[in-house]
Amino acid sequence: MGYTFNYIIDNQKIQFLFEDTFSSILNYAPQSKIVIITDEQIDALHNNLFTGFHVIKIQSGEINKTQQTVDAIIDQLLAASIGKDVFIVGVGGGVVTDIAGYVASVYKRGTRLGLVPTSLLAMVDAALGGKNGVNVGQYKNMVGTIYQPEFILFDLNFLNSLPISKWENGFAEIIKHACIKDAAMFEKLSNHNLSDYQNNSMLLATLIEENVHLKMNVVVEDVFEKKDRKLLNFGHTLGHAIENVYNMSHGKAVSIGMVFAAKLSEKITGFDANSTHQIIQLLEKYQLPTTIEIDNDKIIKLLFADKKRIGNEMHFVLLNEIGSAEAKPILLTDLEKYINEIMLCG
Amino acid sequence: MGYTFNYIIDNQKIQFLFEDTFSSILNYAPQSKIVIITDEQIDALHNNLFTGFHVIKIQSGEINKTQQTVDAIIDQLLAASIGKDVFIVGVGGGVVTDIAGYVASVYKRGTRLGLVPTSLLAMVDAALGGKNGVNVGQYKNMVGTIYQPEFILFDLNFLNSLPISKWENGFAEIIKHACIKDAAMFEKLSNHNLSDYQNNSMLLATLIEENVHLKMNVVVEDVFEKKDRKLLNFGHTLGHAIENVYNMSHGKAVSIGMVFAAKLSEKITGFDANSTHQIIQLLEKYQLPTTIEIDNDKIIKLLFADKKRIGNEMHFVLLNEIGSAEAKPILLTDLEKYINEIMLCG
Numbered sequence: 006m007g008y009t010f011n012y013i014i015d016n017q018k019i020q021f022l023f024e025d026t027f028s029s030i031l032n033y034a035p036q037s038k039i040v041i042i043t044d045e046q047i048d049a050l051h052n053n054l055f056t057g058f059h060v061i062k063i064q065s066g067e068i069n070k071t072q073q074t075v076d077a078i079i080d081q082l083l084a085a086s087i088g089k090d091v092f093i094v095g096v097g098g099g100v101v102t103d104i105a106g107y108v109a110s111v112y113k114r115g116t117r118l119g120l121v122p123t124s125l126l127a128m129v130d131a132a133l134g135g136k137n138g139v140n141v142g143q144y145k146n147m148v149g150t151i152y153q154p155e156f157i158l159f160d161l162n163f164l165n166s167l168p169i170s171k172w173e174n175g176f177a178e179i180i181k182h183a184c185i186k187d188a189a190m191f192e193k194l195s196n197h198n199l200s201d202y203q204n205n206s207m208l209l210a211t212l213i214e215e216n217v218h219l220k221m222n223v224v225v226e227d228v229f230e231k232k233d234r235k236l237l238n239f240g241h242t243l244g245h246a247i248e249n250v251y252n253m254s255h256g257k258a259v260s261i262g263m264v265f266a267a268k269l270s271e272k273i274t275g276f277d278a279n280s281t282h283q284i285i286q287l288l289e290k291y292q293l294p295t296t297i298e299i300d301n302d303k304i305i306k307l308l309f310a311d312k313k314r315i316g317n318e319m320h321f322v323l324l325n326e327i328g329s330a331e332a333k334p335i336l337l338t339d340l341e342k343y344i345n346e347i348m349l350c351g
Numbered sequence: 352m353g354y355t356f357n358y359i360i361d362n363q364k365i366q367f368l369f370e371d372t373f374s375s376i377l378n379y380a381p382q383s384k385i386v387i388i389t390d391e392q393i394d395a396l397h398n399n400l401f402t403g404f405h406v407i408k409i410q411s412g413e414i415n416k417t418q419q420t421v422d423a424i425i426d427q428l429l430a431a432s433i434g435k436d437v438f439i440v441g442v443g444g445g446v447v448t449d450i451a452g453y454v455a456s457v458y459k460r461g462t463r464l465g466l467v468p469t470s471l472l473a474m475v476d477a478a479l480g481g482k483n484g485v486n487v488g489q490y491k492n493m494v495g496t497i498y499q500p501e502f503i504l505f506d507l508n509f510l511n512s513l514p515i516s517k518w519e520n521g522f523a524e525i526i527k528h529a530c531i532k533d534a535a536m537f538e539k540l541s542n543h544n545l546s547d548y549q550n551n552s553m554l555l556a557t558l559i560e561e562n563v564h565l566k567m568n569v570v571v572e573d574v575f576e577k578k579d580r581k582l583l584n585f586g587h588t589l590g591h592a593i594e595n596v597y598n599m600s601h602g603k604a605v606s607i608g609m610v611f612a613a614k615l616s617e618k619i620t621g622f623d624a625n626s627t628h629q630i631i632q633l634l635e636k637y638q639l640p641t642t643i644e645i646d647n648d649k650i651i652k653l654l655f656a657d658k659k660r661i662g663n664e665m666h667f668v669l670l671n672e673i674g675s676a677e678a679k680p681i682l683l684t685d686l687e688k689y690i691n692e693i694m695l696c697g
Contacts (some may be wrong), residue, residue: 075416079494083487083656090661111457111494114484138460143430148425148457150496310429315436 025252056074089113098124099131106137123163125175134224163285174256176291188328194204235332239322246307260293298317380438388451435459445477452483456498469509471521475542475562480570520602522637534674548556585668592653606639
């Protein structure tokens with residue numbers, strides 16, 4: 006029932022195995038050469054799939070996306086005398102696909118890699134584009150590489166066991182894609198709601214595939230984030246800071262970050278306040294928060310450590326209209342002023 | 352007085368600043384954007400060069416080529432709010448250039464990088480080709496990336512403070528280059544000795560430049576080690592194992608490894624025993640050891656963990672004649688037999 010499409014990045018072909026089943030990973034390497042990296046939750050839910058495979062399990066959750074987890078995996082690979090010819094397959098959400106990608110990029114200076122995203126967020130965003138990384142203390146993705154997998158396998162059955170909070174995470178990124186690149190998708194999302202997508206697998210599959218193409222087209226044009234790839238950070242600059250300070254889920258934090266970026270756009274690009282209102286309505290429809298009680302000083306300190314800061318400026322993604330975005334440099338001093346002006350607490 | 356030549360790897364230009372002076376690094380970035388990574392020994396000897404630069408010092412020695420050292424550097428970069436636009440310059444021997452290269456490749460998913468090798472070994476080998484890495488326990492370079500610097504600066508004044516043991520390390524790799532690729536260089540080395548090169552800076556500069564070109568030509572043809580780059584591992588498979596088990600310097604261990612590989616070549620490629628004798632004589636002339644009391648079991652265990660092992664085979668670099676080498680797969684079971692046959696203890 007599955008079908009395949011490819012993207013080429015830096016002369017490397019990435020095969021997208023869409024609506025496929027897990028066992029197709031055996032088309033890439035014999036079972037003896039595969040090491041599965043997954044987390045405890047996925048292992049508990051889908052253990053039957055892993056019979057006969059060498060499995061390395063990590064603890065679930067963003068708090069474990071650290072160098073220590075990477076070190077522990079490498080120790081296990083070495084202890085099992087795993088060679089450079091291993092095929093590492095990351096099976097899980099964004100934490101697992103990031104960790105697996107990073108390990109594959111540095112173990113014995115690089116091994117083969119495949120990804121099986123199991124969450125909506127990982128399917129439409131985290132597993133796509135080759136970026137991986139670990140957090141250092143409160144700072145997200147401070148260490149990592151850009152390393153492409155040979156395949157990304159989409160088995161939508163994994164979503165049957167996805168908790169509701171993880172659906173929201175995925176839709177935050179889907180709404181982000183719509184905001185920066187696709188007014189028609191924004192319209193379509195406005196005409197449906199979360200349970201429509203949860204109950205209609207064809208509708209969901211189409212939405213996921215659209216989002217895969219949207220992101221991959223941006224990435225293919227711009228692997229090293231000189232141009233459009235920056236736009237994918239819409240909502241993420243403030244979002245990452247909130248996520249860390251308030252220990253909030255990625256999707257919820259990005260949702261609040263998008264509202265802030267929309268309000269900032271009103272001040273800088275002349276973005277229409279009615280459009281900001283539409284974005285807030287859409288986020289609320291998909292059960293995402295749009296306001297927060299915020300400690301500005303903590304947030305500002307974290308923003309200053311962001312990867313996107315260049316000297317005393319920060320590149321911030323702003324909207325011109327729904328479906329059209331641009332990255333603009335903002336002086337940190339101005340940004341601080343705007344943060345204090347834009348009341349995020351409603 | 353300096354001059355420049357370039358090599359292109361993966362569309363990236365690497366500038367070789369030959370017989371140049373340290374201050375030329377300022378042609379690449381303003382002082383405020385540069386972070387120097389060096390070690391305590393280099394800092395103690397050449398501290399005057401670093402005035403006004405942000406310097407991160409690591410402990411000297413192979414034992415500190417670890418993930419912990421990388422983590423400590425990353426913590427210092429984050430604590431100082433160093434952005435992705437930093438220009439990292441590694442100034443030191445192979446440990447420093449490896450650590451600096453690895454940090455630059457993963458910090459905020461990759462920063463600018465320049466290298467200033469200060470030892471003969473780093474100038475003719477370690478700093479060239481983009482391979483970096485850290486050791487994991489007894490296993491060498493188990494984690495790392497391939498990441499090219501924008502420049503490699505050769506300031507031969509650094510060699511004035513190089514201790515004698517480090518000269519031997521460098522000559523082990525130079526003799527390796529001669530063995531695998533350059534019979535004329537082998538001849539020339541046979542007609543000189545260590546003090547000739549230490550006392551004649553023009554003779555030394557010519558030798559270093561020849562070795563840079565030799566290695567870079569191999570690397571440019573073969574960044575990912577599918578073909579000739581493997582030949583650079585001549586003497587290194589057993590060498591790495593000995594280095595770790597006996598806590599011996601890299602050069603000495605590789606020297607013993609080359610003698611073993613030459614004797615193995617006699618058995619497999621029909622390499623002339625007289626040539627093995629010539630290699631032993633040349634190594635001894637440059638004060639390198641050629642025999643060792645060895646614990647075969649320990650060595651074999653480490654060999655089996657080597658990156659170059661593929662399944663139950665190991666690719667081993669063998670000589671056909673002096674100046675001509677090839678990589679051949681050897682079954683691990685055969686290798687074990689050969690190790691027990693070839694008496695390394697003289």
